[in-house]
Amino acid sequence: MAAVDAVYQSLREFFRPFWPGEDKPLVLGEGQAERPRLMLVGEAPGETEVIKGRPFVGKAGKNLDEFLRLAGLRREEIYVTNAVKIRPMEKGPAGRMRNRAPNREEISLFVPWLLREIEAVKPGALVTLGNVPLKALTDPKATVGSCHGQWMDSRAGVPLFSLYHPASVIYRKALAPVYEQDVLALGAWAKSSGGK
Numbered sequence: 001m002a003a004v005d006a007v008y009q010s011l012r013e014f015f016r017p018f019w020p021g022e023d024k025p026l027v028l029g030e031g032q033a034e035r036p037r038l039m040l041v042g043e044a045p046g047e048t049e050v051i052k053g054r055p056f057v058g059k060a061g062k063n064l065d066e067f068l069r070l071a072g073l074r075r076e077e078i079y080v081t082n083a084v085k086i087r088p089m090e091k092g093p094a095g096r097m098r099n100r101a102p103n104r105e106e107i108s109l110f111v112p113w114l115l116r117e118i119e120a121v122k123p124g125a126l127v128t129l130g131n132v133p134l135k136a137l138t139d140p141k142a143t144v145g146s147c148h149g150q151w152m153d154s155r156a157g158v159p160l161f162s163l164y165h166p167a168s169v170i171y172r173k174a175l176a177p178v179y180e181q182d183v184l185a186l187g188a189w190a191k192s193s194g195g196k
Ligand code: URA
Pocket: 042, 043, 044, 045, 046, 049, 054, 055, 056, 057, 060, 061, 082, 129
């Protein structure tokens, strides 16, 4: 059993009494759970992730696979998780539930668990995707617009590299070359850092 499994067990127990009567499955991290070179931290699971019970397996997962290919990394050699472990939802105009960004309460509820998760997994570096994990792990005032592509210190005591969220690149096409450059820089670092 990996050290992170004990953290997940406590996390499940902690959240059991939350949201009574609501179906809010937890989507936990997966991958190389012991000292991976990189731990990728996204925002929160979406609909497909909740159905499959795995992070980054829907449309965002396809983007992630493309990102990994560009960086020359394999999914099995890294760890993938989210800052918030439930799917934040809201009712859309047609009455259908849709994803929304996690709110401040959800983020502050899950961040202590994210820190414990990082401590258990012991990654060589953290890669944040989008603003939510960046702010949670560095400074609430940090923005991906000004921090992307740079190495920073994190609250977890592990070096952190921030990237735009791959989904935001779909909506803002002008970000694509910037994002690609950041991913290539990360890939070059991963290659030169060697080992796990
Ligand atoms: N799916 C995830 O698991 N995380 C995200 O941040 C977006 C989609």
